[in-house]
Amino acid sequence: MSKNEKKITQSISDNTALDGAVAVKANEDDMLHRIGQMTRGLHESLRELGLDQMIEKAAQEIPDARDRLNYVATMTEQAADRVLNATDIANPLQDNIIDKAASLEAKWKDVMKTPSLKSEYNEAAEATLVFLKQAVEDSNATKAQLLEIMMAQDFQDLTGQVIKKITELAHSIEKELVRTLVDFAPNKPVMAAVESDGLLNGPQINPEATNVVSSQEQVDDLLDSLGF
């Protein structure tokens, strides 16, 4: 229909206002009917293609992925905490060695200013001085390494944030998918979660899960009970 024809149609319907209102109502009904048909068609196509099962599977797998990400976040955080705790303990110890070695070095230097002492004594003192100097150097080097260990933990903050974002995203997608399933398949009972029976499941993130050992002790008990 050209622009001019549209204008003509418009002016005709303006002239017959009552007839026009009836026509608009009929058009609306028709439109709604067609949207309904399209929706049903889409729904059926999805089912024919097996996509509804795929969505259902995805909805089941997302909570698992979320738990796995949470597990990664927890484990990396624990590792970071352990290293930071270790550096917290080691740093004051090193400080103590540095301080004491430095004051001992100064004391020996004072003693050695007196020339009357035996040569063996001097020799021993020299060796001690060399050691003390080395202790200061080594302790400082250790402290530099401790600082490096501490700084290497900065990944936890970054990966933790990234993982948290993905976890939140996965949670919202999961909610949407579940709602879609409930809305479009109201008569179909929600499929029970399929238990993976493979042997490659990775770390067990839930120690309460059935058929899973949660400690080395349980591994040992199981093997003992089987006679291995």
Add this chain to the structure above:
Amino acid sequence: MADPNTKFLVVDDFSTMRRIVRNLLKELGYTNVEEAEDGQDGLNKLKSGGFDFVVSDWNMPNMDGLTMLQNIRKDSALASLPVLMVTAEAKKENIIAAAQAGANGYVVKPFTAATLDEKLSKIFEKLGQ
């Protein structure tokens, strides 16, 4: 106690874990340690000979630890080699499957230095009998 000449092969696809196991073995007095990054690599290295002990992960690309263990037990030259599984796989089926395939021990990750020490001692003790 620990024979420092015992030659270990540590098989794990994560270099961090290989490093940790290598360090733990060093602490226990075993300094003769080589590494492999998956079951296939491990099997190739074992076939080249000279190894006394295998510490292996389970879930690895190319060839997993269980398949490697099964191949070791099938190979007459390697069949008696002690194999300790160190893995995150913690289903009862996993532990049973490993035992049936002929694993000498099963350590579940995360593990402690004391656990590794205990399992190694136990395996050496049994072998000595």
